[in-house]
Amino acid sequence: MSVIRPYRPSDRDDVYEICVRTGASGADATGLYSDDDLLPDIFTGPYVTYQPDLAFVVDSGDHAAGYVIGVSDSRAYADWYAREWLPAFAARYAVQDAPTEAERDMIRFGLDPSTSIVPEVADYPAHLHIDLLPELQGQGFGRALIRRMLEELRERGVPAVYLTMSPSNAAARAFYDRLGFHELPSSRPDGPALGISTSAVV
Numbered sequence: 605m606s607v608i609r610p611y612r613p614s615d616r617d618d619v620y621e622i623c624v625r626t627g628a629s630g631a632d633a634t635g636l637y638s639d640d641d642l643l644p645d646i647f648t649g650p651y652v653t654y655q656p657d658l659a660f661v662v663d664s665g666d667h668a669a670g671y672v673i674g675v676s677d678s679r680a681y682a683d684w685y686a687r688e689w690l691p692a693f694a695a696r697y698a699v700q701d702a703p704t705e706a707e708r709d710m711i712r713f714g715l716d717p718s719t720s721i722v723p724e725v726a727d728y729p730a731h732l733h734i735d736l737l738p739e740l741q742g743q744g745f746g747r748a749l750i751r752r753m754l755e756e757l758r759e760r761g762v763p764a765v766y767l768t769m770s771p772s773n774a775a776a777r778a779f780y781d782r783l784g785f786h787e788l789p790s791s792r793p794d795g796p797a798l799g800i801s802t803s804a805v806v
C-alpha cells in the first residue's frame with residue numbers, strides 16, 4: 605500500500621528519477637538532455653537540500669514514486685541557491701557545451717535563480733513542485749500531497765503558495781484548476797503562474 609511520508613535523505617535517487625521521468629511536460633524526459641541530472645539539479649536537488657522538512661513522498665513500499673517539494677520563503681531560497689547551489693551547478697553545466705537550444709535554455713534557467721520568483725512573491729512567499737510516476741497518477745495522491753503541503757505551510761504561518769509550469773502540460777493544468785488554484789496577475793499563456801491560499805480546502 606502506498607503512503608505519504610516525510611522525505612528522507614535516502615529518497616534522493618528516487619526523487620531525482622521521478623523528476624526525470626515526468627520532466628517533459630509530465631512525460632518522460634530521460635535522454636532529453638545530455639545529462640539526465642540537469643532537470644533534477646534545478647527542480648528537485650536544491651529543494652530537498654535547502655528545506656528537506658518541506659518535502660513529502662508517496663512511498664510505494666520499497667521506493668518513493670511521487671513527491672511534493674517546496675520552499676516556504678522563495679526569496680530566501682533564491683539567495684541560498686545563488687550562494688550555495690549555483691557554483692557547483694555552473695561548474696557542471698555550460699551553456700556553450702549544450703547541443704540544443706532547449707538544453708541551453710534549461711541551463712540558463714538553472715543559472716538564474718531569480719527566474720523561479722514571481723512578482724507576487726510578497727503575497728505568495730512559498731512555491732512548490734509536484735510529480736508522480738505514471739503508476740501513481742489519477743488515484744488521488746496529487747490532491748493528498750497538495751493538501752499536505754498546504755497544511756505544512758499553514759502551520760509555518762505562510763499565507764499562500766505559487767507554482768510555475770510548462771504551458772504545454774494540459775493535464776497538470778486541469779489538475780491545478782480542479783483543486784482551486786487561480787492564475788496570478790503575472791501569469792502568461794507561455795508562462796503560467798498559479799497560486800492558492802494555504803487555507804484553501806482542496
Ligand SMILES: CC(C)(COP(=O)(O)OP(=O)(O)OC[C@H]1O[C@@H](n2cnc3c(N)ncnc32)[C@H](O)[C@@H]1OP(=O)(O)O)[C@@H](O)C(=O)NCCC(=O)NCCS
Nearest residue numbers: 626630735736741742743744745746747769775776778782
Ligand atoms: C499532475 C499530477 C500531480 C496530478 O496528480 P494525480 O494524483 O494524478 O491527480 P489526482 O488523482 O489527485 O486528481 C485530483 C483531481 O484532479 C483531477 N484531475 C487530475 N488530472 C486531471 C486531468 N488530466 N484532467 C482533468 N482532471 C484531472 C482529478 O479528476 C481529480 O478530481 P476529483 O477528485 O474531483 O475526481 C500528476 O498526474 C503528475 O505528477 N503528473 C506528471 C507530472 C506533472 O505533470 N507534474 C506537474 C508539473 S507542473
